[in-house]
Amino acid sequence: MLRFKTSTTIAILVAVAFGMLLAMPNLLSQGQRDALAEATPGFVPSFLVPTQGVVLGLDLQGGSHVLLQVDIAELMRREAQNLRDQVRQALRETRTPLEGGIQMTSRGVQLRVPDAAARAQLMPLLNELEIPVENAVLGQAGNAVEVTEGPDGLITALYTEAGVTERVNRAVAQTIEVLRRRVDALGTTEPNIQRQGEDRVLVQVPGLQDPERLKAILGETAQLEFRFLANPGDSDVEMLPSQDLGGEPVSVERQIIVGGEDLTDAQPAFDPQTNEPVVNFRFNVSGAQRFGEATTRNVGRQLAIVLDDEVISAPRIQSPITGGSGQISGRFSVQEANDLSVLLRAGALPARLTIVEERTVGPGLGADSIRAGVTAAIVGAIAVVAFMIVSYGFFGLLATVSLTVNVILILGLLSALGATLTLPGIAGIVLTIGMAVDSNVLIFERIREEERVGRSAASALDTGFSRALATILDANLTTLIAAAVLFFLGTGPVRGFAVTLSLGIITTVFTAYTLTRLMVATWFRVKRPKKLAV
Amino acid sequence: MWLVRYIPTETKYEFMQWRRWSFPLSALLSVLCVLAFFALGMNFGIDFRGGTLVELQSREGPANLSAIREEANTLGFGQVEVQEFGAPTDVSLRVQLQEARDDLTEEQVQQQVVADLRAAFEDAYEFRRVEVVGPRVSGELVQSGTLGVVFAIFGVLVYLWFRFEWHFAVGAVIATLHDLVLTIGFFAITQIEFNMTSIAAILTILGYSLNDTVVVYDRIRETLRKYKKLTIHQVLDAAINATLSRTILTGVTTFLALIALAILGGEIIKGFAYAMIFGLVVGTYSSVFIAAPILIYLGVRPSSEIADSEAAQAMAAE
Numbered sequence: 079m080l081r082f083k084t085s086t087t088i089a090i091l092v093a094v095a096f097g098m099l100l101a102m103p104n105l106l107s108q109g110q111r112d113a114l115a116e117a118t119p120g121f122v123p124s125f126l127v128p129t130q131g132v133v134l135g136l137d138l139q140g141g142s143h144v145l146l147q148v149d150i151a152e153l154m155r156r157e158a159q160n161l162r163d164q165v166r167q168a169l170r171e172t173r174t175p176l177e178g179g180i181q182m183t184s185r186g187v188q189l190r191v192p193d194a195a196a197r198a199q200l201m202p203l204l205n206e207l208e209i210p211v212e213n214a215v216l217g218q219a220g221n222a223v224e225v226t227e228g229p230d231g232l233i234t235a236l237y238t239e240a241g242v243t244e245r246v247n248r249a250v251a252q253t254i255e256v257l258r259r260r261v262d263a264l265g266t267t268e269p270n271i272q273r274q275g276e277d278r279v280l281v282q283v284p285g286l287q288d289p290e291r292l293k294a295i296l297g298e299t300a301q302l303e304f305r306f307l308a309n310p311g312d313s314d315v316e317m318l319p320s321q322d323l324g325g326e327p328v329s330v331e332r333q334i335i336v337g338g339e340d341l342t343d344a345q346p347a348f349d350p351q352t353n354e355p356v357v358n359f360r361f362n363v364s365g366a367q368r369f370g371e372a373t374t375r376n377v378g379r380q381l382a383i384v385l386d387d388e389v390i391s392a393p394r395i396q397s398p399i400t401g402g403s404g405q406i407s408g409r410f411s412v413q414e415a416n417d418l419s420v421l422l423r424a425g426a427l428p429a430r431l432t433i434v435e436e437r438t439v440g441p442g443l444g445a446d447s448i449r450a451g452v453t454a455a456i457v458g459a460i461a462v463v464a465f466m467i468v469s470y471g472f473f474g475l476l477a478t479v480s481l482t483v484n485v486i487l488i489l490g491l492l493s494a495l496g497a498t499l500t501l502p503g504i505a506g507i508v509l510t511i512g513m514a515v516d517s518n519v520l521i522f523e524r525i526r527e528e529e530r531v532g533r534s535a536a537s538a539l540d541t542g543f544s545r546a547l548a549t550i551l552d553a554n555l556t557t558l559i560a561a562a563v564l565f566f567l568g569t570g571p572v573r574g575f576a577v578t579l580s581l582g583i584i585t586t587v588f589t590a591y592t593l594t595r596l597m598v599a600t601w602f603r604v605k606r607p608k609k610l611a612v
Numbered sequence: 613m614w615l616v617r618y619i620p621t622e623t624k625y626e627f628m629q630w631r632r633w634s635f636p637l638s639a640l641l642s643v644l645c646v647l648a649f650f651a652l653g654m655n656f657g658i659d660f661r662g663g664t665l666v667e668l669q670s671r672e673g674p675a676n677l678s679a680i681r682e683e684a685n686t687l688g689f690g691q692v693e694v695q696e697f698g699a700p701t702d703v704s705l706r707v708q709l710q711e712a713r714d715d716l717t718e719e720q721v722q723q724q725v726v727a728d729l730r731a732a733f734e735d736a737y738e739f740r741r742v743e744v745v746g747p748r749v750s751g752e753l754v755q756s757g758t759l760g761v762v763f764a765i766f767g768v769l770v771y772l773w774f775r776f777e778w779h780f781a782v783g784a785v786i787a788t789l790h791d792l793v794l795t796i797g798f799f800a801i802t803q804i805e806f807n808m809t810s811i812a813a814i815l816t817i818l819g820y821s822l823n824d825t826v827v828v829y830d831r832i833r834e835t836l837r838k839y840k841k842l843t844i845h846q847v848l849d850a851a852i853n854a855t856l857s858r859t860i861l862t863g864v865t866t867f868l869a870l871i872a873l874a875i876l877g878g879e880i881i882k883g884f885a886y887a888m889i890f891g892l893v894v895g896t897y898s899s900v901f902i903a904a905p906i907l908i909y910l911g912v913r914p915s916s917e918i919a920d921s922e923a924a925q926a927m928a929a930e
Contacts, residue, residue: 567763
């Protein structure tokens with residue numbers, strides 16, 4: 079046990095050196111890291127010049143964590159409405175007589191066509207609605223919509239399980255895309271946007287000063303529509319609340335002239351006449367054409383600019399707008415105009431989002447937490463080290479060296495893995511410090527024991543290490559199992575804790591057993607003591 | 613030799629005698645803890661209860677708690693818990709989960725709480741922390757937390773079953789459950805807030821306690837193999853005495869690290885550290901006074917470890 083092959087010795091030292099190298103970037107500032115990455119010649123493999131430091135969790139650096147839920151019920155309601163429109167279209171084309179209207183259900187529509195001949199004509203058209211869904215794992219997973227013809231002429235068109243899943247997946251993917259564009263436009267660094275579970279999106283933005291603004295930007299559906307204010311006596315109208323017109327609900331045509339999907343650009347600006355903040359926008363070709371035609375025919379009428387079912391302004395059309403660009407005014411503040419143009423540029427969300435969890439830590443608190451955590455870690459380490467040296471003398475000193483290497487390795491691994499260090503994570507490291515000592519204590523106690531029963535120094539060291547190994551492995555593996563379970567089942571702080579604890583256990587077994595043993599063996603070869611001062 | 617020895621080098625305490633006291637004591641404590649759990653309940657944080665927590669720091673001078681309390685209670689969110697939080701400038705406000713009302717959904721009402729709190733206090737106070745946990749999420753957190761504990765114990769059980777014998781696996785799990793019950797009782801009695809971090813604390817306690825138990829068990833197994841003539845009582849006593857100095861040394865070092873965390877780690881870590889210190893004491897106690905003696909009742913005999921090889925030798929002799 080005390081003899082090391084040269085190759086083993088080299089391997090151990092290389093592992094330690096490499097761990098230290100991985101931890102190095104934490105000593106550098108971000109600017110220095112960038113400079114280092116810059117200065118590295120191309121032929122040097124990048125793992126030899128690590129430039130990644132430990133990523134600090136939001137609880138340490140400050141920032142916002144917002145968990146959003148996609149409103150699936152609303153999404154499917156909209157999809158069902160689309161289905162209804164398509165069915166209506168088919169009915170119109172075939173002039174099929176209906177008994178009653180089209181009934182909406184939560185997943186589709188129902189209608190009754192008593193006439194068999196009409197049904198025979200209609201069904202082929204409806205069957206075209208059964209678009210197949212691809213499933214990434216299974217290939218073909220069936221149709222998104224199922225159209226069935228029941229007894230006494232009852233026809234149903236419903237989204238299938240696979241259809242719903244596919245729509246939800248698409249909506250979540252689109253949501254993430256839209257949110258990414260919106261958050262990017264806020265100009266914050268390194269936002270993290272990811273799907274969580276089936277219908278949730280997690281947005282993490284470090285170091286944000288104004289979480290309320292972030293939430294406002296995230297939550298807005300941003301469905302923009304240009305319509306006309308209704309004339310008295312029009313039939314297809316709806317009442318919408320207005321922001322601009324004294325808050326009174328106004329009557330608006332249902333017909334949409336141009337929607338937000340035809341926008342190509344939106345910029346905040348100031349109206350040269352009134353000096354009010356406004357949003358300038360630009361349509362694509364087809365949007366510009368439709369907008370031009372509609373405004374030409376309706377000079378003098380009031381346009382309704384509708385955002386998320388609310389009329390935000392209703393300018394009167396003075397002259398045809400054919401250039402494809404226009405202006406939205408609506409008594410905005412500068413920031414509102416700014417945010418609106420961000421929303422319009424980023425596009426609309428496919429469904430409403432609800433904030434189900436929010437955690438925001440101010441930058442001041444984050445800095446305080448780091449200070450407290452680091453102070454605790456240093457004081458804890460000093461106390462432990464002092465105690466070890468008092469108890470075991472020279473061997474305690476060796477244990478201290480391997481303890482130090484242990485902490486450096488944990489930091490190195492955290493940096494290399496890009497794992498996030500959180501406050502509970504620091505607690506995990508402090509705990510590792512406490513427990514890493516256990517492995518050394520186990521070894522030293524064994525050595526003492528073996529010496530007591532009269533073994534020679536060499537033999538006591540040898541047996542001490544080998545006997546302790548089984549115990550160290552058993553004890554650490556049980557803790558590792560618990561930590562691994564935590565990692566997979568836990569969320570947030572628990573997870574951060576599990577990461578540092580697991581890494582800590584691995585580095586502990588390595589440093590306490592292998593590294594300490596190497597140091598003891600080297601010392602023993604040089605000194606050749608007759609008795610051990612353990 | 614200037615090295616400090618805390619206990620005599622060779623001890624011969626008769627730990628097994630103590631089981632007459634330790635078992636009733638543990639049973640009594642466990643019952644008390646269960647009673648405390650049901651009678652007092654846990655002081656669940658918003659992670660599990662849902663609701664809103666904000667931490668404020670006064671921009672100038674110490675925080676005026678009574679003024680904050682008065683103003684917060686006029687906002688119409690029911691009783692708002694207002695507490696000093698560490699320093700006199702720091703205050704934490706807790707608003708319980710609001711039900712859906714007017715035309716706002718449950719989630720939107722929670723957001724309204726934050727908006728109203730900001731409107732009321734933003735001028736004089738810095739919002740250091742805002743946490744809002746909706747009802748759906750809090751339910752899931754309870755579930756995943758409980759699942760975490762159950763699976764962790766189960767995983768450990770399976771591992772020990774492989775590495776030792778079933779007696780040891782069962783003994784370790786009983787000792788672990790004992791520590792779990794006592795720790796939960798600790799949270800109920802002290803009313804330290806129980807949140808996600810507390811779950812991490814509990815799992816660490818379980819990890820530490822298992823660590824301790826496994827070290828003792830390892831020695832018991834070794835002693836069983838070595839001294840086939842000893843009675844089980846003698847084996848257990850010998851093993852515990854042999855690992856005693858290690859148990860104490862490790863306990864003290866971990867205690868030192870935790871004390872540093874409790875005193876210096878900041879307000880949020882404090883509860884975590886107290887729970888850990890409690891768990892450290894209980895975990896060490898249980899591995900010596902519960903996990904080891906319970907092996908007597910589970911029927912571990914000096915011969916059981918080597919039964920197979922002896923039987924094989926007997927066969928060969930015939």
